[in-house]
Amino acid sequence: MNILLTGGMGYIGSHTATLLLNMGHQLHIYDNLCNSNIDTLDRIKKITSKEVGFTQGDIRDTKKLTEVLINEKIDAVIHLAGLKAVGESTQKPIEYYANNVQGSISLIQAMQAANIRTLVFSSSATVYGDPIYLPYDEEHPTSPTNPYGRNKLQIEEMLLDLANSDNTWSIARLRYFNPVGAHESGLIGEDPNGIPNNLMPVIGQVVDGRLPMLNIFGDDYDTPDGTGKRDYIHVMDLAEGHLAALTWLKGNLGCHTFNLGSGNSVSVLELLHCFENISGNKIPYQVVARRPGDLPEYYAKADKAAKILGWQTKRNLTDICNSSWLWFQNSKNKKST
Ligand code: NAD
Ligand code: UDP
Secondary structure (H helix, E strand, O other): OOEEOOOOOHHHHHHHHHHHHHHHOEEEEEEEEOOOOOHHHHHHHHHOOOOOEEEEOOOOHHHHHHHHHHHOOOOEEEEEOOOOOEEEEEEHHHHHHHHHHHHHHHHHHHHHHHOEEEEEEEEEEHHHHOOOOOOOOOOOOEEEEEHHHHHHHHHHHHHHHHHHHOOOOOOEEEOOEEEEOOOOOOOOOOOOOOOOHHHHHHHHHHHOOOOOOEEEEEEOOOOOOOEEEOOOEHHHHHHHHHHHHHHHHHHEEEEEEEEEOOOEEHHHHHHHHHHHHHHHOOOOEEEEOOOOOOEEEEEEOOOHHHHHHHHOOOOOHHHHHHHHHHHHHHHHHHHOO
16 A cells, blocks of 8 residues: 555654555655654664655645645555644644644645545544543543643544545544554654653653653552553554554445553553663652643553454563663664764
């Protein structure tokens, strides 16, 4: 298949790119590099020994996007481009709506113009909001608690309206849980610009000395060790989820929703101790106040993806920590050369 990957230079996109190329697909990445680096393209090529097309552009540039879709003879789109920092979305909501919602409208218009009707969209477990029950299944009510989550839900709803209005579309809305880990080569991983928000990149910055210690946001939750619990999913498992969805969509019309998670939750301290054991590093930490808006625990019911897509996670917490540790060491070497 000829696939367009929006946001393909980012964390999840670059890992997905390596998998799709290794599975023999042709790939074109469309990214404005607002949260990624052009070097990633060479690393994707190095990992796969394959050519990959790239256009630097904004998804809101409908004309440019349409030209790429037509010129590259694209069959299907995986749409990952977007701004993703929950905290920032509360500070700059209009920027988030413009980039994420308006950007997705632009992409759909470009796809309509280019007559492409297969789309995989990266949504998030954030759309569920406060759990009424756990694990979240796909039928759990949606009630996101921040602008980022509302962006994702609005895009999801728009895609459902689109599929209801035009039965030629095949759409998968993938609700990711907590992507972590890195490619087994250690050549690509997550390295966000500025001060990270998410747990594993913070640990990475403590390891390389950019941050003095990890702040654990609360140890008084109603969980066995008091720290928050999340459903961490290895980024290469997530990449495989995209491939499974894309393959399944080939024979299925309509708009479909899938949780992509492991079905288990792990606490901050459990993840930290696993990382310390694997890396041999002691990670200094202090317990601070709860982060506003954090939930004590959430995790996925991932049965639907297993049953329909034939997909489930294969990698465990040890694999996650091993690959992260390899990536942190490689990126540290890179920064010091
Ligand atoms: P990322 O920031 O590493 O990658 C996103 C990429 O999109 C970046 O390369 C960025 O330059 C590009 N981009 C952003 N706005 C763009 C625009 N207007 N035009 C073109 N390119 C643009 O983020 P990621 O972690 O790889 O996330 C990918 C997708 O998955 C996002 O949509 C995110 O909301 C979603 N998601 C991520 C997580 C997570 O924890 N990482 C969880 C759930 C969902
Ligand atoms: N967390 C933490 N310190 C940090 C970052 C995160 O204690 O510097 C905790 C956070 O409170 C949550 C878990 O780690 O319990 C995962 O947080 P992350 O931001 O990675 O994911 P999200 O909360 O968005 O699911």
